[in-house]
Amino acid sequence: MEFDLENPFTSFVVEEEQQSGTILDLFVSESDHMPSQNFTTKFLEDEMEGFHVSFRQEAVSLILQAQFSCNFEPFIPYLAVTYLDRFIFRQQIQFGKPWIVKLLVVSCISLAAKMKNTHFPVSEFQREEGFMFDAQTIHRMELLILDALNWRMRSITPFSFLCFFISLFKLKDPPLTQALKDRAIDIIFKAHNEIKLIEFKPSIIAASALLLSSHELFPLQFSAFKASVSSCEYVNKEKLLKCFDTMQEMVEMEEGFDSISMSSSTRTPVSVLDYKCSSKSSVSQRTAAATAVMPLQKRETKRRKTNGFCSENRFQLSRIQQCL
């Protein structure tokens, strides 16, 4: 009964002939595993927007902190974030109480670690982060989350769709296929922390990430790939293009910044806000280095009223890259 994010529906290796039906199931069920159907309305146009955005960013940041300090494989924090997203948009959160975000994060990580059959050193992690909930409280929170998510913990994620879309590309060279997939996985991990991408279905994220990956790795074949993915009956072309553009913008911003930081090492890119973020971290040395490659100016427009967390989120992003 193991749980593999690339293959969420199976717990042992099944024969090829038996697998054909499952991809359709994935497309049919994926919406059940999204935060909410009317997600965008609630999240981005709501008057609570600021609270939601900052709450999520604080939570995501803490989850990534756990990945780092517990040395988790990246799928565990990924899964924890999917639970978090689904929970916070189903439940009325009392944003005013700062401990809620911590309790929620610890419980989401605990559930994700259980799904992946990995030990989560709860006490050590809490001690490191300077808080401590007793086991009963965490268990009760776990149950609240399970209840809110109706025990649908085998999240359908973009990873579940990678093999299907890659098969549409009809690639013949296994190392190239692997390179394409690896880069797409890399992009999907990044995309999870980008709030603008949260409205897209997992399949659309997967398709966009693969297209973006192919755009970088084999630009000559890109239009053929794009045509084959767009013509897939399960894919909404309009959404795909919108998602692709957002994702490309996200990646370009990072890379554009990477190249800037390479060329001008004498810049002082760390803002006051980022100092605040890094001082929270126990690994300030490394964080400062990671913070230095943040696309600060370009993010300015996006930062809006919840500024601090955006940047915090960014440095965690670079950190996740280092861990991969």
Next chain:
Amino acid sequence: MEKYEKLEKVGEGTYGKVYKAKDKASGKLVALKKTRLEMDEEGIPPTALREVSLLQLLSQSLYVVRLLCVEHVDSSTSTNDSSSKSNLYLVFEYLDTDLKKFIDSHRKGVNPRPLPPTLIQSFLYQLCKGVAHCHSHGVLHRDLKPQNLLLDKDKGLLKIADLGLGRAFTVPLKSYTHEIVTLWYRAPEVLLGSTHYSPAVDIWSVGCIFAEMVRRQALFPGDSEFQQLLHIFRLLGTPTEKEWPGVTSLRDWHVYPVWEPQNLARAVPSLGPEGVDLLSSMLKYNPADRISAKAAMDHPYFDSLDKSQY
């Protein structure tokens, strides 16, 4: 749990008691399956978490009984006890009859009569479809039997129940109330102590159920593991290394009387040749030779069935 009004106990599932209940808000009938959950210092056991969530996914098929929701009830008495006993109620859609009752009603009672051949064909097809669905998700049922196949008589639907709780709740030899779990549908490799389970164990059960729908009585009604094997061997012949390589090295293999295979068609006299062919491919000794649920759905036996309605 106050959302439900318990009406009566309707049975003992393999893993615990099952109640018929009414959803107070909607008035709909549901089946409540109570499962004990041993909470230790880790909280919800990971196996239970993984399996219930898998069940949640599987029950999206029309041919699997729908899991409507999961309710957790904490029944710990002292609050400072970290290992609390608690119950998990799995809330399923309620269906009022099962294949065992249905076959029984055709065997005895006021109007004994065979099951209509088209109905057998339809039920078997739905069963194969449900089993194929589970197998494609990597889940073995391991305890398929007529009692576990619920029927919606009005719609002519068959749904698989009692599914999937494989590891957190291992299949017991005795059920919750110590009544002996039926062996009639158990595959020979399981009876012989094979530790490697494959989807073929479920196909064997499907074959036994197919034959039972035709005969209106069990094909292999053994009352002990040994007797169960003898029932099988008497009809299908004592297996040999030639047709089933490795059989004599299985853990519980002994020296058995040597029987020659009988004509399977004689055990299911009202079944046509295509049905007999499908049945015999489901009852192959070597698990590797047994037909898969998916392949069974394409067997000529189903050619006369309008598959588009399933």
